[in-house]
Amino acid sequence: xxxxxxxxxxxxxxxxxxxxxxxxxxxxxxxxxxxxxxxxxxxxxxxxxxxxxxxxxxxxxxxxxxxxxxxxxxxxxxxxxxxxxxxxxxxxxxxxxxxxxxxxxxxxxxxxxxxxxxxxxxxxxxxxxxxxxxxxxxxxxxxxxxxxxxxxxxxxxxxxxxxxxxxxxxxxxxxxxxxxxxxxxxxxxxxxxxxxxxxxxxxxxxxxxxxxxxxxxxxxxxxxxxxxxxxxxxxxxxxxxxxxxxxxxxxxxxxxxxxxxxxxxxxxxxxxxxxxxxxxxxxxxxxxxxxxxxxxxxxxxxxxxxxxxxxxxxxxxxxxxxxxxxxxxxxxxxxxxxxxxxxxxxxxxxxxxxxxxxxxxxxxxxxxxxxxxxxxxxxxxxxxxxxxxxxxxxxxxxxxxxxxxxxxxxxxxxxxxxxxxxxxxxxxxxxxxxxxxxxxxxxxxxxxxxxxxxxxxxxxxxxxxxxxxxxxxxxxxxxxxxxxxxxxxxxxxx
Numbered sequence: 001x002x003x004x005x006x007x008x009x010x011x012x013x014x015x016x017x018x019x020x021x022x023x024x025x026x027x028x029x030x031x032x033x034x035x036x037x038x039x040x041x042x043x044x045x046x047x048x049x050x051x052x053x054x055x056x057x058x059x060x061x062x063x064x065x066x067x068x069x070x071x072x073x074x075x076x077x078x079x080x081x082x083x084x085x086x087x088x089x090x091x092x093x094x095x096x097x098x099x100x101x102x103x104x105x106x107x108x109x110x111x112x113x114x115x116x117x118x119x120x121x122x123x124x125x126x127x128x129x130x131x132x133x134x135x136x137x138x139x140x141x142x143x144x145x146x147x148x149x150x151x152x153x154x155x156x157x158x159x160x161x162x163x164x165x166x167x168x169x170x171x172x173x174x175x176x177x178x179x180x181x182x183x184x185x186x187x188x189x190x191x192x193x194x195x196x197x198x199x200x201x202x203x204x205x206x207x208x209x210x211x212x213x214x215x216x217x218x219x220x221x222x223x224x225x226x227x228x229x230x231x232x233x234x235x236x237x238x239x240x241x242x243x244x245x246x247x248x249x250x251x252x253x254x255x256x257x258x259x260x261x262x263x264x265x266x267x268x269x270x271x272x273x274x275x276x277x278x279x280x281x282x283x284x285x286x287x288x289x290x291x292x293x294x295x296x297x298x299x300x301x302x303x304x305x306x307x308x309x310x311x312x313x314x315x316x317x318x319x320x321x322x323x324x325x326x327x328x329x330x331x332x333x334x335x336x337x338x339x340x341x342x343x344x345x346x347x348x349x350x351x352x353x354x355x356x357x358x359x360x361x362x363x364x365x366x367x368x369x370x371x372x373x374x375x376x377x378x379x380x381x382x383x384x385x386x387x388x389x390x391x392x393x394x395x396x397x398x399x400x401x402x403x404x405x406x407x408x409x410x411x412x413x414x415x416x417x418x419x420x421x422x423x424x425x426x427x428x429x430x431x432x433x434x435x436x437x438x439x440x441x442x443x444x445x446x447x448x449x450x451x452x453x454x455x456x457x458x459x460x461x462x463x464x465x466x467x468x469x470x471x472x473x474x475x476x477x478x479x480x481x482x483x484x485x486x487x488x489x490x491x492x493x494x
Contacts, residue, residue, distance in 0.1 A: 038234040039073055043331060045190040046171065046197075046230060049089040051099065057141070060091055060101045064111055064132070064169060071226075071233050075207025080107060080167040086231045088171025090195050091153065093144050095177040100141040105132040111164060113138075114156035115173065116291065117273055117427070117447045119146045122470035122491070125424055128158040128394060129471060145465060146427070147350075148180040149275035149445070150195070150247040150293045158394060162222060162253050162479035166211045168231070170251055172197060175275075179350060184343040185270065186245035186297065192342070194237065194244065197251040198259075198288075198310075198330050200224040213480065218384075219370070220417065221254020221290075221478035227310070227328035236332040239300055243342035244333065245270075246308070247295050250288040253479040255310075256418065256450065260285040261298070262307040262329075268345060271295035274427035274445025276350040281441040285311065289420035289450040291477035294441070297345060300335040307332050352444065355406055355429055355460045363408040364399060368451060368476065368486065370415040384484055385476070391485030392475075399490035403467040408460050413451040419481065421457075422448045424472040425492070428461035448477055467494040 051058035067085025068076040082088025093099055103113050110133050114126035123130070124140035132138045151173040155164035172195040186192035201224040202210035211222065229235040250257055261267070268280035273293050280297070288294055300306070312327040369386045383391050390398065401407065408431065411421050427445035430438040434456055442449075451457050475487030 040234045040236050040332065041232050043194070043235040043237040044230045044232050046087065046195055047083075047089040048092050048189055049083075050092045054100075057098045057100050058093065060099065061104075062088065062101060062113065063104045063106055064113070065106045066108065069168070069231065071201075071228070071231070072203065072207055075203075077203070077207050077209055078167075079209065080164060080169050082113075082169060082171055086168040087197060088153070088169075090171065090189075091173040093173065093175050095144050095147060095175060098141070098143045100139055102137055102139045103132060104137045105134055108134050110134065110157060111169065112156045113153055113169075114424075115140075115151065115153050116422075117149065117151035117293075118144075118173070119425060119427070119465065121466040121468045122425065122472045123468050125470075125472060126153070127156050127424065127471070127473050131157065144175060146175060147275045147445075148177040149175050149273070150249070150271065150295055151175065151273075152197075152249050152251070152291075152293070154251075156473075158392075159483050162483050163211050165251070165479060166201070166222065166253055167209060170197065172247065172249060174247070180276070183346055183349065185346070186241065186243055186342060192239075192241040192244055194246055195230070196246050196248045196331065197228075197230050198248060198257060199228045199231075199251045200255050200328060201226050201228060217254075217480060218484070221480045223252065223255040225326050225328070227330045229331045235330065236334055239333055239335045240340060241342050242300055242302075242335075242339040243297055243345075244300060245295060245297050247293065248286075248288065249293050250290050252290050254290055256287060256289045256420075257310045258285055258287055258313060259308060259330075260311050262309055265298075265306065267296050267298040269294055269296050269441045270345075270349055272441065272444040273447045277441065277444045278350060278352050279348050280345050283441060286441070287450070289418070289448060289477065290479070291420060291422055292448045292450075298333075300333065300339060302335055302339045303337050305332060305334050352429075355462060357408060357431060357460060359406045360408045360460060361402070361405045363410060365410045365412065366421070366474070366488075368411065368413045368415055368419045368421065370417070370481075370486075385481045385486035387474075387476075387486055387488050390488065392487040392489075394489075396489065397471060397491055398488040401463050401490055401492045403463055403492050403494050406460065406462045408458055411449070411451050411457045411459065413453050413455050416453050418450055418452050419486070420448050420450045420477040421474070422477040423461075423474040425466070426461040426463060428459040431458040431460050433457050463492050467492045469493060
């Protein structure tokens with residue numbers, strides 16, 4: 001029996017609002033109960049981990065561990081975390097710096113840790129082949145060779161990525177460089193420059209994370225109806241500056257977010273997955289697929305609160321449009337009565353080096369496919385989620401790429417739902433969507449692109465620096481699709 005307290009009320013099942021205002025109601029994934037009202041909680045700012053210098057190498061110590069986290073007042077939820085009970089610290093790195101990351105596994109089960117968006121040798125990538133057994137330490141070492149960007153790191157264990165990230169094995173990684181040092185952008189960590197990991201989760205009626213795959217979640221991916229920002233439910237941030245930079249990661253398993261502010265105000269996107277856009281792009285809504293990142297800058301007025309929220313899409317059928325989370329309030333921003341005034345945004349942020357399609361030595365086609373039979377929904381069809389008709393096989397290399405080549409990859413979605421396509425090793429550029437130029441906020445370096453049903457997206461990339469014959473991955477970043485086989489491998493050879 002769950003004990004009632006003054007700060008926690010359990011009521012009968014109600015399907016209704018998911019706003020974080022007074023008296024908000026949350027529906028549990030299992031157990032038939034609801035919980036509310038939600039007590040507002042200060043946004044947790046992940047610890048900065050700068051590493052320590054050992055003979056010219058920046059060394060970072062990470063421990064994968066079990067823990068308990070109080071997402072909901074009075075409930076101790078069993079979780080996984082990195083240097084803590086849920087999620088991990090923000091790793092701070094600089095372009096040109098040699099790094100070594102010591103990853104110790106204390107989970108009691110195998111895991112991996114993948115440096116998502118990082119350009120590095122395949123043997124140091126942290127994909128399924130770099131498994132870390134319990135009580136073992138894996139110490140990848142490489143040199144940062146890319147521009148400033150907001151990346152992330154997460155479990156990538158074959159067949160269990162969805163479950164381990166759901167429980168908390170993820171964190172953000174920020175690369176800095178001299179160019180961004182010199183720009184008039186908010187850059188005081190935790191004050192006007194915030195890492196923001198957005199996730200949705202289900203909780204059982206006894207406050208535990210619910211990861212029991214249903215027919216729906218096997219096909220569509222695991223989405224929840226409880227919003228977390230840096231692992232905090234009902235998060236608020238007290239702003240002291242007139243301009244706030246949010247480094248947003250869609251850390252969900254499967255939900256595409258349509259992010260906007262409750263008052264409808266516009267904001268500027270300044271960076272995408274792989275770093276700065278050429279110029280700020282004004283938006284009123286930002287679509288962000290699982291695994292995608294975007295840096296936005298929002299202007300604040302003294303004393304006027306705003307809410308960063310997901311605005312739900314109304315789908316006409318199960319397989320129509322984007323699989324989106326319900327309406328969710330992620331973060332309440334509470335500006336102080338007096339704010340320090342930030343300088344104007346730069347008109348130009350960087351200068352892109354655009355790849356020329358005429359330089360491409362090869363065009364490869366990747367067909368994203370799903371079967372919809374009962375065996376697929378029950379999880380007994382090993383070929384229910386495929387790329388080019390093939391499910392992931394750790395022993396099979398699907399593509400061989402030559403070092404130094406520029407290639408075009410044509411992504412076509414033959415299924416009935418969107419898929420966020422991610423590739424390891426490189427940041428690519430989007431050439432076109434169904435022959436049309438991508439929107440301005442996608443005209444930058446990317447490592448994930450959302451491909452809609454029936455859509456054809458062409459991306460271009462150059463393979464540089466590394467050819468160690470170990471495999472890199474490409475896959476759908478709906479984690480349940482990845483775990484079910486919508487993933488392939490490529491190697492880069494000299």
